[in-house]
Amino acid sequence: MRLIGRDEPFGLLRDAIKQGGLVLLTGESGIGKTTLLDAVLAQARQDGALVTAGSCWSSSGETWPQLLRALPGVPEIAGLGALASSLADIARQQPLVIALDDLDHADSETLEVLGFLARHTRFERVTLLCACPDSPLPSARGRVVPLSGLGLEHVRELMAQVSGEEPDAELAAGIHRRSGGNPFFVEELTRLWQTTGSTTAITPAVRQTVRSWLARLPEPVVRVLSAASVLGREFHCDVLSPLVGDPVPRIQRRLDAALGLLVCDVDGRYSFAHGVVRDTLYEGLDEDEVCRLHAAAVDAYERIPGRAGGRFPSEVAHHAYFAGTALERARVLKYLLAASRDPGRRLAPEERIRHYRRALELVDDPHTRVKVTLDLVHELQLTGATGQAWPMFHEAAALARDLDDPELLARAALTLYRGPGGDGVMLAEAHTRLFGETSGQSAAMDLAGRIAEQIAGLARSKGDDEALGFGLSARHDVIWGLGTAAERERLAGELAAVARRTADAEMEQYAADLRWVALLELGDPTYVDHMNRFVALAESSHGPRASAVAIADRSIVAALTGRFAEAEALLDELRTQPHPAFMAHHLRWALLLQQGRFDELARFHETVAQDYPFPRLIEAITAVQSGDCSVATRYLADRPELPRMLIPLWLRLQAQVAVAANDPELRRQARAELRPYEGLWLVSLYGGDISGPVAIWLATLDAAEGDWDAAVSGFREAQRCADVLGAVPWSLEARTGLAEALLATKDLDAGLALLDEVEREATRIGMPHLVDRVGRIRAAQRKPDAEFRNTGEVWELSLGGLTIHMPDAKGLRDLHTLLSASGEPVPAQRLLSVGPLPGADEVLDETAKASYARRLAELDAVIERATELGEEDRAVAADREREALLDQLRAATGFAGRTRRLNDEAERARKTVTARIRDTLRKLDARHPELARHLRESVVTGASCSYQPKEQLRWRL
Structure with a gap:
């Protein structure tokens, strides 16, 4: 087996052998000294050295005779001076290496000889290479090469070598923590895991090694270490002191005597270097002592300011649970529920779930049992463990019915409805029990909203803050959607007040997060104060979930305000956090879109589909924003069913497509659906997407209709909305639209000045696509050779000084599309909004x-x-x-259900578009012969159509 993770000490030892002298390889038992020593000696032999090696486990007085028998010309019985001379003579012929393993077991005679030779051969090519835990020769001048534990990656590599399979990262990290990187422990624990599947047990060999280490320590030190094992792998002396009844300074002195087994950081926090040492100490305690020490730990945390009060609720709950009967049942339950509902210093979802499960073991009151079970169900839903959540939900619902408690039944129904899938199957029953009347044909969302509002109202009247918190958060979640921001802001404010009354840190974080989103949707600049409040609360809790959300929120606001580099850095940081992948993807997409980074977006869309639930929606928005209307038109035509959290994005897309496709009916529909939300911002995904103020999309529709006065007014309002929030990118978008509208009203000076302003600022913050748009608007101000544009009611067509007006027709739209893509082929199917579909597939x-x-x-x-x-x-x-x-x-399908083929569609598109264009040209022959002639000569029809003029004209389109 090859050496793993020992390249550096191997090189140091090899260099030391070349120099000669005393070399000490030190490290704890099992750290790999013997393995490394064997490898180094084998290399020394290959390098031409004469090597003799032995171990100090031999009987007293036998070590040196065994070593010297392997050397030619060295008498077994000789004085130390003669021995040193003989060794020097050999070394003059070839380098000599004398290796001694387990030097810590050497007798005094062996050490005396070693010390003499080290002093009298140090100028010869004689290397005395010894392995031991610590140097037993403090007076000898020698080089020390210490061995420490393997790093995580090397532990994982060693585990793979031992087991024959690659361990996952979590398993390797666990073995690394428990072994401290000690290779012997790694091998033993890996074999134990491979044969039993256990990651917590200890093998007899490991236990024996640990006990031999502890046997060398004074009894008071072991007693302190045993008490410390109850506190976990890491502990503070101020918490340990009450457990052993000794003052902190005395404890620190005793812990310092065991620093080989412990590590102390700069903050004075101690930790066991090997998890197996802590485990061995813990299993050596009897059951009564374990309970006593855990109960003492709870009392210690309670007495020490800043420990149990806010920083370590999870640790206190852990000790309370394992204190058993040493603590009152109600007190243990209080700690468990406090920990399960606290954001926690490092509290992960699985820890919350564990605390809830332990709490259920202790709950006697059936009403409390229903609430705790529903809280656990909600936590399981958040982690995706719906299979575990479902039977527990049924248990809680059945108990609520048995108790004949309408409020508990309503809480159960809302918990189910707020979970994945929004199952409203129990809402009608809960509504009837709560209100004493049937629900009729009310929609599930309406029922849920009424139920949540009633729960909150009843809780206010009874002064029940716990139920009030549930009712307020449920009401907020149920009504979430465009147009409800004012009520959501009020709910979040009341929820924050409840949180402060009950000292519920997690609820206060949640309320602050909800509130800033609602305020932003309302266009209220104080949103940033509440966002900063949330970030501060999240960072102070150090909870992984809250910290990840805080990073995401900061990136959203950074992008909103044009701090793109900061937003990107935060998104990179978010990759390392426990945050939903689809949300991280959406934030990345929104940032790229805001900056017009379309090449990167193309690559993004190729890879994101598997982790993003609505890929076609964002693909459609990207397409229409980059100038491709066909993809977005097809998506709109499909009328996909989207959740409420995405409706604002849909409204944005609909407005963009209505303008890009020059579709009057779609513009009318988009305007009608946006109009009720004037004055608001389009916010989707609970704040994860900000698609600008509604005013900017209404103004864009006005501009497309040719209503330039309304467009000027609308873009000014959109700019005002953006400037109030400091939303620089949206302000630039609004100012660009405003400049275009001013130019259309012949206010050239104001329009051109505004374009200069946009160009400078867009260049500064990094919106090159907007700079390009400014250039196109300027170019359009040059007097056109011809016009072919829709004024909203009719088409205005000009060429050679003659201007005519014609009613809307599909052929005119086809020609406008071709003129807009001058020189580029446009598939006939795209002109029919079917999209480019190849060949003759089904x-x-x-x-x-x-x-x-x-x-x-x-x-x-x-x-x-x-x-x-x-x-x-x-x-x-x-x-x-x-x-x-x-x-x-x-x-x-065709006649009698025969599957139609795509070449049928292509042929139909070719015929239809060709006929439409020819019909329009025939009508132009009578009204504008010159324009008809030019278009007939320049437009090519067929499966692909194009505008290919012999001489380029500047069109106003």
Whole structure:
């Protein structure tokens, strides 16, 4: 087996042998001294040295005779001076290496000889290489090469060598902590894991080694270490002191005597260098002593300021649980619930879940049991463990029914509804029990909102802050969506007040996070104060979940305010945090989009689909923003069913496509759906996406309609909204639109000055796509040779001094698209908004047909279940989706259900577009012959169409 992780000490020993003299290889038992010594001696032989080696485990007086027998010309019985001379004579012929292992077991005679030879051969080519835990020759001049534990990666490599398989990172980290990197311990623990699957047990050989270390220490030191083992791998002397009844200075002196087994950091915190030492000490305590010490630890944390009060609730809960009967049951339950609901210094979701499970072991009151079980269900839902959550939920719901408690039943229904999938199956029952009346045909969201509001109202009247906190947060989650920000801000404010009354740090963090998002959506600049408040709370808690959210929030605001480099650095940091992958991907996409980094976005979209649940939505927005309307048009036509948290993104996309596609009906629809939210910001994903003020999209629609006065007013309002929040990128977008609108109203000086301003600032913060847009707007100000533009009601067409107006027609739209892509081929299918589809493949392959069949079967089941439950809205929605799928299947099949082929679609597109363009040109022949002639000569129709003029014209489009 090759050496692992010992390249540096191997090199040091090899160099030392070349120099000669006394060399001491030191390190604890099992650290690999013998293995390294053997490897170094083998290398010395290959390098031409004469090597003799032995061990000090031999009988007294036998060590040196055994070593000297291997050397030619050295008498066994000789004085020390003669011995040194003989060794020097040999060394003059070839380098001599004398190796002694286990020097700590050497007798005094052996050490005396070694010391003499070290002093009298140090100028010869004689190397005395010895291995021992510590140097037994303090007066001898020698070189010391210490061996320490292996690093994590080398531990993982050694585990793979021992077990024959690559261990996962978590297992390797656990073995590394317990072994301290000691190779012997690593090998023993790895074999134990391989044979038993245990990662906590200790082998007899490891236990024996640890006990031999402890046997060398004074009894008072071992007693202190045993008490420290109860505190865990790391501990502070101020907590340990009450456990052993000794003052801190005396404890520190005793711990210093064991510094080989302990490590002390600069803050005075001690830790066991090997987890197995702590484990061996802990298992040596009897059960009563374990309980006593854990109970004493709880009291110690309670008495020491800053320990149990805020920094270490999880540690206190751990000690309380293992104190057993040494602490009152109610007190233990209090600590467990406090820890499970606290953000914690390092509290991970699995720790919260463990505390909740332990709390359930101790809960006697059935009402409390329902609440704790539902809290555990919610935590399991957050971690994706829905399989574990579901039976526990049913247990809680059944107990709530048995208790005949409408509020508990309502809490159960809301917990289920707020989980993955938004299952509202219990809401009608809970509503009836809570209000004493049936729910009728109310939608699930409305029922959930009323139930949450009622829970909060009842809690206020009873002064029950715990129930009030639940009701407020549930109401917030249920109503979340565009247009509810004012109520959500009020709910978050009340939730923060409850948190402060109850000293609930996690709730206060949660409320601050909700509040800044609601304020931003309202366009309130104080949002930043609440965001900073949340970040401060999250960082002070050191909780991994809160810290990750704080990093994400800071990146969102940095991007919003144009600090792009800072936002990118924070997103890089977020990669190392426990944060949902899809959210991190979305933030990365939004940042790239804001900066117009379309080449990077193309690569991003190629890789993100597997970790992002709505890839087509963001692909469509990227496409339309970069000038490709076809992808976005197809996506809009599919009318995908999106969750409420994404509706603002959908409204943004709809407005962008309406403008890019020059579609009057879609513009009307986009305006109607945006208008109710004037004055607000489009915020999606609970604050994870900020798509600008609603004003900017309404103004963009006005500009597309040619209503330039309304556009000027709208863009000014959008700029005001952005400037109030310090949202520099959106302010630049608004000012660009405003400049374009001013130019259209012939206010050239103001428009051009604004373009200069945008260009400077966009260059400064890093929005090159906006700089390019400014250049295109300037270029368009030159007098065009011809016009072909939609004024909103009619098409205005000009060439050679003649201007005519024509009503809207599809052929005119086709020609406008071709003029906009001068010189570029445009597939006829894109002109039909079907998109470029190649060749003669089937429109639907067998896989697609199977997918349709599966979804239709699912919808049939949904309709049947919803009908049985009286959920008419749900049944109608599912039936609409079913009919839409059937329409798509009919469209994709020919006569008698024969699968249509894509060349059928391409041919249909070619014929339709060609006919539309020819019809428009025939009408132009009578109204504008010169324009008709130019277009007939320049436009090529077919499967791909294009505008290919012999002489380029500057068009105003």
